[in-house]
Amino acid sequence: MAIKNAFYAQSGGVTAVINASAAGVLETARQHTDKIGTVYAGRNGIIGALTEDLIDTNADSAAAIAKLRHTPSGAFGSCRYKLKSLEQNRREYERLIEVFKAHDIGYFFYNGGGDSADTCLKVSQISDTLGYPIQAIHVPKTVDNDLPITDCCPGFGSVAKYIAVSTREASFDVASMSKTSTKVFVLEVMGRHAGWIAAAGGLASSPDCEIPIVILFPEVTFNKEKFLATVDRYVKEYGYCSVVVSEGVKGEDGNFLSDQGLRDAFGHAQLGGVAPVVANIIKDGLGLKYHWGVADYLQRAARHIASKTDVEQAYAMGKAAVEYALAGHNSVMPTIVRESSSPYQWSVGMAQLSNVANVEKMMPDNFISEDGFGITQACREYLAPLIEGEDYPPYKDGLPDYVRLKNVAVPKKLDEFKI
Amino acid sequence: MAIKNAFYAQSGGVTAVINASAAGVLETARQHTDKIGTVYAGRNGIIGALTEDLIDTNADSAAAIAKLRHTPSGAFGSCRYKLKSLEQNRREYERLIEVFKAHDIGYFFYNGGGDSADTCLKVSQISDTLGYPIQAIHVPKTVDNDLPITDCCPGFGSVAKYIAVSTREASFDVASMSKTSTKVFVLEVMGRHAGWIAAAGGLASSPDCEIPIVILFPEVTFNKEKFLATVDRYVKEYGYCSVVVSEGVKGEDGNFLSDQGLRDAFGHAQLGGVAPVVANIIKDGLGLKYHWGVADYLQRAARHIASKTDVEQAYAMGKAAVEYALAGHNSVMPTIVRESSSPYQWSVGMAQLSNVANVEKMMPDNFISEDGFGITQACREYLAPLIEGEDYPPYKDGLPDYVRLKNVAVPKKLDEFKI
Incomplete structure (x- = not known):
């Protein structure tokens, strides 16, 4: 087997552990220099491949690459860019081949979620459709936890831990204040389609630390009367x-x-989050004093409180992707296979990309409690292992010591390409 | 010196480390049973004293009390309730004396911020004004960092660390996304009058990890044009x-x-935060894609990422309060005295409560950069030691193992009192 170079890129919303997957890819590739030459990273995902904006990952030391394991965000830049089909945009595929040829790239590792799996699938088909030999492996990543086949998605466990920890802490706070002041705390979390992250808020309450929590899932149509009645009941019972x-x-x-069609004093449309809307519903309906927070990027960037399980799985996915490539696979994605929930045991599996792309995994019905405001025991058993363990980054001067790579550009060999 | 019981209560907004001060008070008192009998905690601050709703802290074991050191929020409940002056509400002071007498209380420890210092001062004057011997010591606490005389306030260092860490993490995230998506991240933080907490966001950027950050202080009148020009410049330079x-x-x-006088579709007034307002200003003025977050309670409850310096100082303040009481002091507050910034060295001092109550410490002018959007080197030198060190709580099943005390009620001896 001739030595070929590899391409690695990060795609879509970044996470606290996507760089741990990068470390898994890079460190494993460096152990196989008999088969993999240089790993070129795409600057800003697939855009880096299209524009021949490649990063020489060899310019960074083993020590720097190791630090990726504890650094959140996408070290090489990410992008939101979905390749069209070969029929719709043959030009882009021919350009990819041109870049791969120019830099002798035989391996393509793409680290992302559902949309990215679709891009990776399309690239994996270049061998057949355009006759260029490439092995494309998808490395799963998404805080939304909505990829199929894999038991969970790297990135989700750390968000889940952040939301569970933050909900517990804020609940302790509002409990302290509730006698004369705030009685309800509202936390807005990510999850446009599936309620996996919201569900993690339910973990804040446990048998030895009961907390009254109402969860509003995207899967459950909001019912104002039922919601207010539940909040009212909890506040009467717990304060x-x-x-x-x-x-x-x-x-x-x-x-x-x-x-909500919010307008400012001049009638301009205003964008708000859902937390203030829910807070206002509580104020109008029950007259209770509230506080609200919106975690936004904080939740998915919070490497300082990452789940150890999540970090290990993210790394393992990167490592397995390289191993699968070396074993000759194409158009696959390593997966996390749950062997047992208690004690938690998992192994690395493999999925065909054609079964992954464009399939969204929703919360099972039996994960949401009957009243629609909580999680079931089945959900708890699924989620609990994913937030297990802490994996603290090193600190310097009171702040996490996150790495920034050199990201040295590879000299371009081709003409400019406009995307 | 006859053995007297003590009263301890928590007041105002709670913090990640106010319970560490409680641990300092309780553990120190337990070492002096020859002088201090039982420490009664007020359920929900001074309201617990007025309504004779006292908690027997001896019902909790030494192990449980030790866990207060790593548990956020107010373990005995807090309150927002300011005693009026003796002239305006003599009835309340007479009630306090009645309760103190009934439970043989000779020491009064009040753990709070500026308003609470005023309450504590008024109680400390009961000896003179109403002839009941009480020693009232204030234990400083406030995330706002606005108490005078003390170099900093327990609770602030941990919020500062949370904001600095979160700002660094979210900045890494937005940097990754900026090529094709979000270019500006807006984080709303606490601080109604003084910009101490906002200033801590500036620590996210350091010489070895430069980050373009615009800080909007309450001390600086918002200038839209200047603000947009600065954001625009940073985005052009850093992306x-x-x-x-x-x-x-x-x-x-x-x-x-x-x-902003926001109205919903029906014309009802809506309460929003300042983050979405600033985000909309950026969208309207520069057309940039943004994300925004509101930390709210998460910032002050985040014991999981508390500053070690802060935890130690909070504990020391509780300990010193008891020692000052035993030394015969009344109407004082232990303070943190900065001996040196680098290396950071501090000691415990003492302030007269009359110099503390109702005085608000604002940010010095020379802490805000000339353009009004950043912190100066002097500010950085002040803030840096306060976020030093991590003091992780123990975890169980992936979540911080925070303690809930038994909070056993002391049998009432008096008639009911309406507040």
Whole structure:
């Protein structure tokens, strides 16, 4: 087998652990220099491949690459860019081949979610459709936890841990204040389509630390009366309550609850989150004092409180991707296979990309409690292992010591390409 | 010296480390059973004293009390309740004496911020004004860092660390996304009057990890044109930028920037935060894609990423309060005295409560950069030691193992009192 170079890129929304997958790819490739030459990283995902904007990962030391394991975000830059089909945009595929040829690239590792799996699938088909030999392996990543086949997605476990920890902490806070002040805390979390992240808020309450939490899932149509009755009941019973609301919650009219047609004093449309909307519903309906927060990027960037399980799985996916390539595979994705929930045991599996691309995994019905505001025991058993363990980054001067790579550009050999 | 019981209570907004001060008070008192009998905690601050709703802290074991050191929020409940003056509400002071007498209380430890210092001062004067011997010691606490005399306030260092860490993490995220997506991240932080917490966002950028950050301080009138020009410059130079905005920022009309007169589709007033307002200004003025977050309670409850310095100082303040009481002091507050910034050295001092109550410490002018959007080197030197060190809580099943005390009620001896 001739030595070929590899291409690696990060795609879509970044996570606290996608760089751990990068470390898995790079460190494993460096152990196989008899088969893999240089790993070129795409600057800003697939755009880096299209524009021949490649990064020489060999310019960074083993020590620097090792630090990727504890650094959040996408070290090489990410992108939101989905390749069209070969029929719709043959030009882009021919350009990819041109770049791959110019830099002797035989391996393509793409690290992303559902859309990225589709891009990776299309690239994997170049061998057949355009006759250029490439092995394309998808490395799973998404905080949304919505990729099929794999038991969970690297990136999700750390968001889940952040939301569970933050909900517990804020609930302790509002409980302290509830006698004379705030009685309800509302936390908005990510999840446009699936309620996986919101569900993690339910972990904040445990048998030895009960907390009244109302979860608003995108899967459950918002019912104002039922919601207010539940909050009211919790506040009467516990003195306070926490609400974890998914950004994707919809009302009975099918519109996002966050889309309230807000206008400023001049009549301009204003974009708000869903948390203040829910807070206002509580104020208007029950007259209770509230606080609200919106975690936004903080939740998916929070490497400081990453799940050890998640970090290990993210690394393992990167490592397996390289191993699968070396074993001759194309158009596949390493997966996480749950062998047992208690004790938690998992192994690395393999999925065909054609079964992964454009399939969204929703929360199973039996994960949402009957009243629609909580998680079931089955959901708890699924989620619990994913937030297990802490994996603290090193600190310097009180701040996490995250690495920034040199990201040295590879000299271009081709003409410019406009995307 | 006869054995007297003590009263301890928590007041105002709670913090990640106010319970560490409680641990300092309780553990130190337990070492002096020859002078201090039982420490009674007030359930929900001074309200617990007025309504004779006392908690027997001896019902909790030494192990449980030790866990307070790593548990955020107010373990005995807090309150927002300011005692009026003796002239305005003699009835309340007479009630306090009645309760103190009934439970043989000779020491009063009040753990709070500026308003609470005023309450504590008034109680400390009971000896003179109403002839009941009490020693009242204030234990400083406030995330706002606005108490005078003390170099810093327990609770602030941990919020500062949370904001600095979160700003660094979210900035790494937006940097990754900036090529094709989000270019500006806006984080709203606490601080109605003083910009101490917002200033901490500036620590996210350091000489070895430069990040373009625009800080909007409540001390600096918001100037839209200057703000947009600065964001625009950063985005052109770095590709992205982060904005840390204090909830207390005001516009040129003197109104809070968050107070935009928002109306929903039915014309009802809506409460939003300042982050979406700033985000909309960026969208309207520069057409840049943004994300925004509101940390709210998460920032002050985040014991999981507390500053070790802060935890130690919070504990030391509780310990010193008891020692000052045993030494015969009344109407004082232990303080943190900075001996040196580099290396950081501090000691415990003492302030007269009459010099503390109702005085607000604002950011010095020379802490805000000339353009009004950043922190100076002097500010950095002040803040840096306060976020030093990590002090992780223990974890169980992936979540911080925070303690809930038994909070056993002391049998009432008096008639009911309506507040």
